[in-house]
Structures are given as structure tokens and as C-alpha cells.
Amino acid sequence: MPSSINRNASSLFTSNGFSTARLMAYCLAAVLLMALDQRGAYNQKIRTSLATLVSPVQMLASLPVEMFEAIGENLVARENLLTINQNLEDRLLRQQVKLSRLSALEDEARRLRSLLGARSGLRVNTLVAELLHIDLDPYSHKVIVDRGQNDGVFAGMVVLDAGGVMGQVDIASPETAEIILISDPDHALPVQVARTGMRSIAFGTGDTSILMLPNVSINADIKQGDLLQTSGMGQLFPAGYSVARVMSVERSPGHPFARVWARPLSQLDRAREVLVLFPEKTIDKSTQDNAESAVLPKADPKAPEADTSAVSDSR
Amino acid sequence: MNALREKQNLFYLLLGLGLFLSLLPLPDNLEAFRPPWVSLLLIYMSLQGSRPVSLGFVFSLGLLADILLSSLIGLHALQWVVLMFLMAKFSSRIRFSSPLRQMLTVFFLLLNERFILLWVLLLRGEHGLGFYLWVPAIIGALIWPLMFVFLSRLRQLSQRN
Numbered sequence: 001m002p003s004s005i006n007r008n009a010s011s012l013f014t015s016n017g018f019s020t021a022r023l024m025a026y027c028l029a030a031v032l033l034m035a036l037d038q039r040g041a042y043n044q045k046i047r048t049s050l051a052t053l054v055s056p057v058q059m060l061a062s063l064p065v066e067m068f069e070a071i072g073e074n075l076v077a078r079e080n081l082l083t084i085n086q087n088l089e090d091r092l093l094r095q096q097v098k099l100s101r102l103s104a105l106e107d108e109a110r111r112l113r114s115l116l117g118a119r120s121g122l123r124v125n126t127l128v129a130e131l132l133h134i135d136l137d138p139y140s141h142k143v144i145v146d147r148g149q150n151d152g153v154f155a156g157m158v159v160l161d162a163g164g165v166m167g168q169v170d171i172a173s174p175e176t177a178e179i180i181l182i183s184d185p186d187h188a189l190p191v192q193v194a195r196t197g198m199r200s201i202a203f204g205t206g207d208t209s210i211l212m213l214p215n216v217s218i219n220a221d222i223k224q225g226d227l228l229q230t231s232g233m234g235q236l237f238p239a240g241y242s243v244a245r246v247m248s249v250e251r252s253p254g255h256p257f258a259r260v261w262a263r264p265l266s267q268l269d270r271a272r273e274v275l276v277l278f279p280e281k282t283i284d285k286s287t288q289d290n291a292e293s294a295v296l297p298k299a300d301p302k303a304p305e306a307d308t309s310a311v312s313d314s315r
Numbered sequence: 316m317n318a319l320r321e322k323q324n325l326f327y328l329l330l331g332l333g334l335f336l337s338l339l340p341l342p343d344n345l346e347a348f349r350p351p352w353v354s355l356l357l358i359y360m361s362l363q364g365s366r367p368v369s370l371g372f373v374f375s376l377g378l379l380a381d382i383l384l385s386s387l388i389g390l391h392a393l394q395w396v397v398l399m400f401l402m403a404k405f406s407s408r409i410r411f412s413s414p415l416r417q418m419l420t421v422f423f424l425l426l427n428e429r430f431i432l433l434w435v436l437l438l439r440g441e442h443g444l445g446f447y448l449w450v451p452a453i454i455g456a457l458i459w460p461l462m463f464v465f466l467s468r469l470r471q472l473s474q475r476n
Contacts, residue, residue, distance in 0.1 A: 026374050026396040033378070033389030038439060042388070050382045057383060061338035 108273065114162035115275050125278035127151055129159075131271065132176060141167075141184035141204060141268070147276055148175040156236055158277040164242035164265035165189065165230055166274055177276070181268050182243065183208045191243050192231035196221045199231045200260070202243060208268040211244050213260035218251050220258060228262055238277065322364075325473050329356050329466070330376065338383055347447040350454045353380065354428055357395055358421060358459075359466050361402035362410055373399045390435055394428045401427065414460050422456035 036042065115128060129145035147153045149172050157169040159179050167181040182189050183204040191202045191213070198220055202211040216222055226246040232239025244262035251258040333352035341349055353376070361368050377392025384391070401424060409420045429452050436442070 022370055023396065023400040026370050027393055030374070030377070030389040030393035030396060034387045034393070034435060037388040051385070054379075054383045057335075058338060061335055062340050065340045 111162060111271075111273050115160075115273060126160075127153065127276040127278070129153075129177070129274050129276050131274065140186070141181035141206070141208065142170065143167075143179050143181065144176050145179055145274060145276070146176060148173045148177050150174050152278070153177045153276055157279065158237050158241075160241060160275040160277055161266045161271040161273070163267055163271075164244070165237065166264075166266040166268060166271065168236070169276065179274070181208070182211060182264060182266075183268050189237065189243060190231045190233035191228040192239070193222055193246075194227040194229050194242075196226075198222060199233060200228075202228060202262060209263055210247070211262045211264055213262060214257060216249075216258045216260050218256060218258045222246060222249055222258070222260055224248055236279070238279070321473060322470070325470065326356075326360055326364075329469075334380060334383060337380065347450050348454055349451065350458055351425060351428065351451045353391075354395065354398060354425060355421070355455055355459065355462055356466075357398060358402060358424060359463065361399060361406050363467075363470070368399050368402075370396055370399055387435060387439070390432070393435075394431050397431060398424060398428055414463075417463070418456050418459050421459045422452055425452035425455045428452070 112128065127147055129147040129151075131143050132146050133144040145159075153169055153172045155169050155172050157172075157177075159166045159168055165182060167179045167184070167187065169177045170180040171178040180187050181204065182202065183206065185204050185206045187204040189202045189211075190199065192199045198216075200213045200216050202213050205212050211228075213222075213228075224246050227242060228244045228246065230237040230239055230241045230243055242265045244264045247261045247263050249258055249260050330353065333356045336352045337349070357368060357373065373395045374392045377390075377395045378388065380386075380391040381388045405420070409417055412420070426449070429448055433448060436448075
């Protein structure tokens with residue numbers, strides 16, 4: 001055992017001193033090796049196998065540096081990521097704002113398209129107006145639009161939306177116009193049941209979702225689901241526009257008239273763009289002169305006899 | 316015997332560490348300032364060892380280093396064989412000299428090593444590295460006292476255990 005240790009030790013520390021001959025031998029060997037290496041005597045195979053042999057050590061040596069680099073990269077990447085994330089968030093916010101605007105525009109476009117569709121069906125001169133203001137008074141259903149006399153709007157013009165008749169221009173200012181909705185308690189609209197052609201008058205109730213036909217005779221042919229259209233009576237509203245759909249018909253034996261409730265087809269409380277309809281008479285002239293003549297004063301709910309007689313005449 | 320083996324193991328370990336430190340990649344601008352770890356270790360070993368380091372061992376170590384560092388095979392072997400030969404001749408003289416003289420000796424030993432490198436470089440038709448060729452010798456001499464103290468402490472500790 002001690003001898004093996006001794007031999008082991010002698011591999012590192014030599015017991016005998018060096019002779020110059022030994023030095024010369026080793027030096028010569030080293031120079032020879034270098035010269036061979038320089039001349040490319042070691043072919044690729046030996047080089048490769050040697051490199052393979054020591055590559056684990058080299059990898060081990062480069063490990064800490066790689067680790068540092070990785071950490072550095074990580075830090076840099078994190079910083080970058082934070083910056084990028086910030087930028088992206090900013091952009092996202094901006095895009096979202098844009099997007100919401102776009103979706104609003106899309107809605108608007110859809111509404112306008114349906115309006116245009118309505119117009120193409122009408123083949124009359126129309127003007128698209130946008131709602132500016134809604135009167136909050138629950139008993140006067142009036143809205144203000146951004147078209148006025150300067151656009152050729154005058155009192156009495158019919159206002160539509162995508163669903164149907166919405167109301168009529170009440171007061172036209174140079175830049176704006178006040179529109180009285182069909183649901184206003186003061187508003188009356190000559191209508192006609194599309195199925196039978198029976199004429200009546202639809203009054204506003206003060207509720208945007210309800211119109212009332214108070215003067216339908218008790219035996220009139222009208223039932224739930226009937227479509228009410230403008231009758232064209234009174235020379236103001238052109239005939240054939242959808243107005244409302246009958247919700248319920250109330251016939252009480254003690255009353256001479258049935259009470260008919262209808263739901264407006266136009267979105268009285270939701271529309272944003274409306275279509276102002278030029279009366280056919282004024283399409284070419286579109287002046288305010290015959291505006292006066294075209295004006296139909298708001299129908300008086302208390303005196304609906306005139307149209308009632310017309311209804312009874314038709315039967 | 317046991318102490319000798321332990322000392323030897325410690326030196327093997329240190330030489331491995333020295334090779335490792337020589338392999339450790341450094342940024343390019345620091346590469347020239349890398350201390351010649353293995354040379355310093357070999358100097359210390361032949362200075363403190365009871366017997367000179369065997370030339371065969373140093374030769375093999377040099378070949379290993381050449382393969383590891385992918386330098387010209389035989390270069391480190393030649394450098395360290397010469398270094399060990401010189402140390403065997405002069406170690407008894409500088410062992411008890413003043414630290415400054417020791418530093419100076421180490422500097423000249425390392426300078427000799429660099430001369431061998433320069434000689435090889437010139438033989439190969441390469442240009443010398445200019446001032447940077449000599450920087451490791453200066454660095455090695457400068458850190459020699461620190462290394463000497465550190466290694467002596469280490470040896471004392473390992474012997475005490």
C-alpha cells in the first residue's frame with residue numbers, strides 16, 4: 001500500500017533532479033509536436049476525437065459565462081418585454097377607442113343603410129337628419145334634429161326612421177327642426193289597416209311604445225297583429241308607410257267604439273338618424289312657399305269626426 | 316505519506332481549477348489580462364513542494380492544456396517543461412528570498428514563457444501581439460504575492476484537517 005502511494009506521488013513530484021538531457025528530450029518532443037501540428041500532420045480524425053474528449057470540460061468552463069449571459073439576456077428581455085407590453089397596452093387602449101368609434105360608425109352605417117333601403121323603396125326626396133336633442137318632458141314627445149330651413153325643411157314634413165313613420169316637423173328653425181313624434185299626446189295620424197284598407201286615426205298616448213285608435217267602430221274588422229299604414233288622408237303623410245302594429249283590440253259593449261292599441265314600428269325612443277321626407281308636391285320646387293300650404297295642423301284628438309266619417313264612408 | 320498524498324491531491328485539484336480558469340471565456344478586451352494561472356500554480360508547487368515537479372507530468376499537463384485551449388499542440392508543454400526545469404534549478408535560491416525578489420523572479424520566469432510563445436508565433440509567421448504579449452507576465456507577477464499567501468493558507472488548512 002505505501003509503495004503504491006509512493007509511486008502515485010512520484011508521478012507528480014519526481015524524486016530525482018532533472019538532467020539537462022531530460023529537458024532537451026521533452027523540449028524536442030514539444031517542438032516536434034508543434035511542428036507536426038503546424039504542418040497539419042494530425043488529421044481531422046485525431047483533432048476531432050481530442051476535441052470530443054475535452055468538450056465536456058470546455059462546456060463546463062463556458063457554463064458560468066453562458067449562465068451570466070442567459071441571466072443578462074433574461075433581464076434585458078424582461079425590460080424589453082415590459083416596454084413592449086407598455087407600448088402594446090397603449091396601443092390597445094387607442095385601438096379600443098378607435099374600435100368603439102368604429103363600431104358606433106358601423107351601427108350608424110347599418111342604420112343609414114336601412115334608411116337608404118327605406119328611401120329606395122319610397123322613391124321620394126328625402127333628407128337624412130340626425131337627432132340633436134330629445135325633449136325630456138314625458139308628455140311632449142319632441143326631438144330636435146340637425147336639419148332646418150336652410151336644408152329645405154319646413155313645418156309639416158314627415159319624418160321616418162328605418163321602421164316607419166316617426167313624426168312630423170313641428171317647428172323649423174334655420175339650422176334645426178323640432179319634430180313631434182307620433183307618440184306625442186297632441187299628435188294624430190291618419191292610418192289605414194293594411195289588411196282591410198279600413199281608415200282610422202292613430203293618436204299618441206304619451207308612451208313611445210303605444211298608439212291609440214280611439215274611434216274604430218265596434219264591429220270594425222281589426223285584430224291583433226294588423227299592420228297600420230299611413231292612409232294618405234289629410235294630404236300630408238304620403239300613403240303606404242308603416243306606422244304601427246295592432247297590439248290589442250278592446251271592445252266593450254257599453255261603448256260605441258272599440259279601443260285599439262298599437263305599437264309603433266319606428267324606434268321612437270332609440271333612433272338616432274331620421275329621414276325627413278319632402279312632400280311629393282315640393283320635390284321639384286322644394287321651396288318654402290308651398291310649405292305653408294302643405295302644412296297640416298296637428299290633428300285635434302277632440303275632433304276626429306271628419307276622418308271617422310271618411311272611415312264610415314269607405315265601408 | 317498521507318500528507319504527501321493529500322498535498323498532491325490538493326495540487327491536482329488546484330491545477331484542474333487553474334486549467335478551468337484558463338478556459339473560462341472572457342470578454343475579448345479582458346482576454347489579454349488573464350493571469351497565467353497554471354504557470355503560477357506550477358511555480359508555487361515547485362517552490363513549496365518537497366521535491367521538484369516531474370517533467371513528464373508537466374509535459375502531459377501541457378498537452379492537455381493545448382488540447383483544451385486548442386492552441387498549437389506542444390506549446391504549453393514546451394513552456395511548462397522549460398518553466399519547471401528553471402524552477403528545479405532555481406527554486407532553492409528563491410524559496411527564502413524577499414517577496415519583492417520573488418515577484419521579480421516570477422516575472423522573469425513568466426517573461427521567459429512569453430518569449431517561447433513569441434518565438435513560436437514568429438516561427439509560424441504570425442505577428443507578435445505587441446505589448447499585449449507581455450501583459451500576462453506583468454499580471455502574473457503582480458498577483459503572485461496574493462496567490463502565494465492564499466495557497467499557503469490553503470495548504471496549512473488542508474494539512475491541519
